[in-house]
Amino acid sequence: MKDILIVKHLKETYTGRKQDFTALDDVSFTISQGEILSLLGPNGAGKTTIVSVIGGYLIPSSGQVLMNGQDITAARKRPQIGVSFGGEMGFYRNATARQNLLFFADLAKVPYRKQKDEVARVLEVVSLTNVANKKVGEFSKGMTQRLHIARSLLGNPSLLLLDEPTSGLDVEIAKSVQDTVQKLANSGISILLTSHTMSEIEKLANRVILLGAGKVFYQGTVSGVIKLANIQTDGRPATLEESYLKLAPQLRRP
Numbered sequence: 001m002k003d004i005l006i007v008k009h010l011k012e013t014y015t016g017r018k019q020d021f022t023a024l025d026d027v028s029f030t031i032s033q034g035e036i037l038s039l040l041g042p043n044g045a046g047k048t049t050i051v052s053v054i055g056g057y058l059i060p061s062s063g064q065v066l067m068n069g070q071d072i073t074a075a076r077k078r079p080q081i082g083v084s085f086g087g088e089m090g091f092y093r094n095a096t097a098r099q100n101l102l103f104f105a106d107l108a109k110v111p112y113r114k115q116k117d118e119v120a121r122v123l124e125v126v127s128l129t130n131v132a133n134k135k136v137g138e139f140s141k142g143m144t145q146r147l148h149i150a151r152s153l154l155g156n157p158s159l160l161l162l163d164e165p166t167s168g169l170d171v172e173i174a175k176s177v178q179d180t181v182q183k184l185a186n187s188g189i190s191i192l193l194t195s196h197t198m199s200e201i202e203k204l205a206n207r208v209i210l211l212g213a214g215k216v217f218y219q220g221t222v223s224g225v226i227k228l229a230n231i232q233t234d235g236r237p238a239t240l241e242e243s244y245l246k247l248a249p250q251l252r253r254p
């Protein structure tokens with residue numbers, strides 16, 4: 001499969017009053033079409049910083065981001081990339097889902113005559129068509145999360161950045177969001193997923209990047225992480241969570 005995104009030698013240093021802080025240090029990876037790549041690592045490892053750099057919210061101190069072969073490291077607009085940080089914020093709670101998405105379609109520069117159809121399309125993808133005229137303030141957390149994904153799909157991006165899309169959701173609702181993510185990948189959209197839920201990563205990720213202190217500690221498959229940790233489990237297969245817990249001390253900042 002062709003590489004949609006190539007990230008080369010990313011470095012991000014935050015300038016502090018007393019001293020500078022290196023949040024990312026020589027991070028390189030690729031994502032191919034329809035692939036779900038998951039960023040995994042402890043709090044402060046640099047996951048959100050990576051999402052912010054690829055999403056265009058942060059210009060890296062050095063390194064390159066290439067999208068479909070084009071250098072977008074300093075690009076302000078990135079129509080090929082949809083971003084969802086999720087959470088309760090980000091929508092007009094007194095407006096309906098459809099009204100919200102029409103507003104964001106305009107911001108995303110979807111041509112006026114196509115906006116209605118585009119909003120209908122993204123609502124359908126996340127299975128919210130039947131509540132399109134409901135106020136967002138009346139939405140459950142799971143519905144709001146799916147609406148965030150719908151928003152990130154406006155303009156038909158080929159890469160989605162999903163930052164903890166199931167955080168704070170109960171298992172059943174989390175599953176409906178995970179099913180949506182899988183459906184999107186099956187349709188050919190590439191997905192960069194950050195998550196603290198190991199079972200979710202095990203279920204969805206084609207590949208994972210294990211980040212520690214801003215550096216890539218390991219990249220490969222979930223079974224690669226399990227092999228690397230090499231824990232004893234009396235003959236039954238080890239889980240990603242058990243393996244991650246064994247590796248976690250090595251991922252912390254000194």
Ligand SMILES: Nc1ncnc2c1ncn2[C@@H]1O[C@H](COP(=O)(O)OP(=O)(O)OP(=O)(O)O)[C@@H](O)[C@H]1O
Pocket residue numbers: 014015021023041042043044045046047048049050
């Ligand atoms: N604007 C900033 N200025 C200074 N330091 C920052 C800034 N933003 C993030 N950091 C630091 O950079 C490091 C990486 O942060 P980041 O939010 O990317 O981690 P994360 O892996 O997403 O963590 P979490 O799992 O908690 O969301 C952290 O130590 C954080 O404190």
